[in-house]
Amino acid sequence: MSGVVAAMRRTLLSCTSLARHGAIVLATALSALPEPALADDLTITQALHALLDLNHQEFAALTTALSLLGFTVVAAILLMRTRIRATRLELGLRSDIAELQVQADRLRALLFAEPQILIAWAAGDNRPQISGDASLLISQDALSNSPQRILAFGTWLPPEPALQMDHAVDALREAGEGFLLNLSTSNGRAIEAMGRAIGGQAIVRIRELGGLRRELAESNLRYRTLLEETELLRDFAAAAPWPIWAKSAEGNLRYANTAYVRATEGASVADTIHRNLELLENDHRTEMGRVLSDNSTYTARLPIVVGGERRVYDVQALRLGGGSAGIAIDASEATQLRDAMERMAEAHRRTLDQLSSGVAVFDGQRRLAFYNESYRRLWGLDQAFLDSNPDDSSVLDRLRAARKLPEQPDFRAWKAKLHEAYRAVEPENYTWFLPDGRAVSVVTTPNLEGGVTYLFDNVTESLDLARRYDRLTRVQHETLDNLAEAVAVFGSNGRVELFNPAFLKMWKLSAESLKEQPHIETVEAWCKPLFDDALTWRALREAITAIENRAQVALKLERKDGSVLDCMTMPLPDGATLLTFQDITDTENVERALRERNEALEAADQMKVDFVHHVSYELRAPLTTIIGFAHFLSDPSTGPLTPKQAEYLDYVTKSTNALLALTNNILDLATIDAGAMKLELGPVNIEKAIQAAAEGIQDRLATDRIELKVDIDPDIGNFTGDERRVVQVLYNLLANAVGFSPHDAAVTISARRTEHRVIFTVSDSGPGIPAEVKDKVFDWFESHSHGSRHRGAGLGLSLVRSFVELHGGKVRVDSVVGKGTTVTCDFPIDQNAHRNAAE
Structure with a gap:
């Protein structure tokens, strides 16, 4: 404003007189307008007086002069007035802003008088x-970054409050939903977070709670926590499967859950409380009341009837403080x-007591809890x-x-x-x-419930x-390695x-x-x-790889090198196979x-048998003729004989009879050897058979002055057999005994009967049979003349054994050199039973 006045002053001073008069007119025009206050409370007229330094006369003259300007200067006056108004308005606004700034500083100081944080989001600004x-x-270092x-x-x-804060801020920014949260930071500070939507902005204020406000917030938090816990406990009690109840100090039912209602068969919780239904029996309730009256806790396992079934709870x-509360937990399954x-x-204890191993169980306190x-x-x-x-x-x-x-x-x-x-x-x-x-x-085993179980075994023998076993295994390995057999x-x-080295050597294989x-x-x-040979190797493969029907296989291999091998496979218990x-080249x-020699010997023996058989048949016919004519000549009807003729005829008769007997014996042995001998079975009178045999050797007994002793039971009876062959057996035994007995000796024949057998025994007091020839006395043509006065063909004992064995019996020779010989013949009584048993 001062610049404008200075400019006007310079203009007016440079005006001509006419201009001065115009300025006076302008001042007059301005004075006619409303006079707004200037910054220094001076009117425009006063300002002009001051600026032009005019007295009233001069000013009047100036006003008159200015009026002459008329409408020419109206526009300039209006422009100047507009600028003055704008200047005055700017001054007023600056004053208001200064006052608002002072007020904002005062409010900011009041707002942040306590520690807090303001977070503001403008609309559409993230x-x-x-x-x-x-x-x-947050620490200052983290904030600086x-x-x-x-x-x-x-x-x-913490995680849960942080998630709660995120959701609350998102709801505030998106839907303008306010919130008020009381939280605890990770370092334990109690804070209040409040969010509001104000003037299109989302504002969150976070401040630390202290003093009474903190106590109130903590009390509200504890109240909500306790309320939640109480509701949770009430819901748990209501849903619990165990009967839960609460009673007043007078014993009246104040609370019961659903399980209690079911157990007492009430219609509802209210009905159960109203009727004061009891779960326990009178004596149990009395005992529980007595215990609770002593301010003690009552604990017992009781039978309770629930739903018509008696169970253990x-x-x-x-x-x-105001009564008592109780709970009944079903322990039936736990009891079972x-x-x-x-x-x-x-049962485990009884089982452990039967073990041969020593068992000792120590509990968690290292004390012996069990031993066997x-x-x-x-x-x-x-x-x-x-x-x-x-x-x-x-x-x-x-x-x-x-x-x-140890x-x-x-x-x-x-x-x-x-x-x-442990x-x-x-x-x-x-x-x-x-x-x-x-x-x-010793085996130490930790127990799951604590403690240790010791297991002791005497392994001395093991x-x-x-x-x-190790020593035996080493010996077996050494033995196997040193075997000549592959x-x-x-x-x-x-x-x-x-495998052993012999196997490698035999088949020319390498150990590697x-x-x-x-x-x-x-x-x-x-x-x-x-x-x-493909077939042989196939048989060996099948014997080694077979799973079922594993059997021993024996083979003989004739190799290209001329050697002969005896091969054998032996199944082992573990599924393996021993090859x-x-x-056996030399043995083969x-x-x-030997086989060729044996075949030659068998052929010669057969030839001998055939020859003997043939000769015997060929001798029998002329012998029979000679014997017949000898008997005919000795008959008195043919005429008298001189003594010398009679003597020669007697020699002929004895010789032909002996030759006929020998021929018959040879034929019998040949028939038996050919398997063509048939027994003519029938009842054999034992006493008569002995007498018949004894009659045949009477002349020998008389000649050698031998006494024959017969020892049999008169009631010995009969047995089934071929009587002629039995007599022949006894005759040969007696003849053999007489031949080996010294003069004036005795030969004993006895017979005894058992339940199933008849046993004949012939004993002599001759020189006996040496051990080296004892096994040969039953062979053909084995004549042992040592100590005998009669040399025979050696067929007597052979016939004895053959005839006895045909009857199913046995012959045994007991002899002591210098003391005599005893021959025992054992005949079965029933031939039919013997044949059936043999078949």
Whole structure:
């Protein structure tokens, strides 16, 4: 404004007189207008007076002069007035702004008089304005790097409150929903977060609670927490499957849940409370009231009838300030399980008592909770001591004092290591070598419920057996390696598992190739250059790889190199197969020679038999003729004979009779050997058969002065047999005994009967039979004339054995050199029964 006045002053002073008069007119015109106040409270007229330094006369003259300007200067006057008004308006606004700034500073100082943070989001702007002391929530260092980190609520709030804050801020910005939250920061500060939508902005204020306001917020928080807990507990009690109730101090029912209503068969909770229905019986309620009156907790396992079924419940009740509360938990299943567990534990105890292994169970306090009889016997501990539940250390100390533990240089360290089993997870195995020579296997097993179970086994014999087994295995390996016989073992998969050097040498194989465990087919391919018989190798493959019908296979291999092998497969119990090869080339050659010789001997023997048979038949006809004519000549009707003729005829008769008997014996033996001899079975009178045989040797008895003693029972009876052959057997035995008996000796024949057999015995007192010829007395043409006065053809005892065996009997010779010989013939009584048994 001062600049305008100065400009006007300079203009007016430079005007001509006419101009001065015009200025006066302008002043007059201005004075006619309304006079707004200037900054210094001067009117425009006063200003003009001051600026032009005019008196009133001059000013009047000036006004008159200016009036002459007329409408020419009206526009200039209006323009000047407008500018003056604008200037005055600007001055007023500046004054208002200054006052508002002062008021804003005063309000800001009042707003931030306490620590708080303001976060404001303008409409459509995602970048908020943050004011206040942000160090209230985040350290100053973090804020210096990024003030926006205060919006990461998870950095200064726990997870759940941070999520709650995120949802509240999102609802405020999107829908203008205000909120008021009382939260606790991660460092334990109590804060209040309030959000409002004001003037199109979303504003969040965060401040720390203190004093009464903090206590009120904490009280509200505790109230809400308690209210939630109370509602949760009420919902839990209502939904719980166990009867829950509360009573007043007078014993009246004040609360009951749904399970209590069902158990007492009430219509509803209100009906149950109104009727004061009781769950327990009178005596149980009386006992519970007595216990609760002493301010004690009542605990009992009681039978309760629920839904017409008697079940077992664990009842617990306690006294409260205004009465009592109780709960009944169904323990029927638990009771059954406990009984079952007790029965199972008892069964396990009985089972453990029957074990040969010593078992000792120590509980979590390291005290003996269980032991079996084998444990007591193994360590020789006193039963009274074990029944007193000693601790583990006491047991070990007693065993150490009795020198029943391994000798240890540091027993405390050894015991501490053993007791590590109480803190272990996996079982541990030990072997204790005791001073008395025993070896004990020890297994420590941690128990799930605490404690340790010790398992003791006397493995002295097992270790001894293992040592002997290892020694035997080494011996067997050495034996196998030194066998001349080639041996190889093939597993159930058909691969070589074991072989000896003889096997390598026999088939010209290398040890390195067989150590690779080749299959039998590969081994076969390696062995084919020496032996290439497909059928034989197929049989060996099937014997080695067969799963069922595993049988022993014996084969003979004649290889290309001229050698002969005896092959044998032997199934082993573990599914493997033992394959052996034995070089029998020399044996085979000897066997062939022996076989050829045997065939020649058999042919010669058969030729001898045929010759004897043929000659016997050829001799019988002329012998019969000679015997016939001799009898005819000795007959008196043919005429008298001179003494010399009679003597010669007697010699002829005896010789022909002897020759006929020999021929008959040879024919009988040949018939028996050919299997053509048939017995003519019938009843045999034992006494008469002995008499008939004795009559045949009467002349010998008389000539040699031999006494015949007969020892039989008159009632001995009969048995089934061929009478003629039985007499022939007895005759030959008697003739043989008389021939070997000295003069004036005695020959005894006896017969006795058992339930199933008739036994004939002929004894003499001759020189006896030496042991080296005893087995040959029954052979053909074996005549042993040592000690005998009569040399025979050696067919008598052969016929005896043949005829007795045809009857199903047995012949036994007992002889002592120098004392005599006894021959025993055993005949079965019933031939039919004997034949049926043989068939």
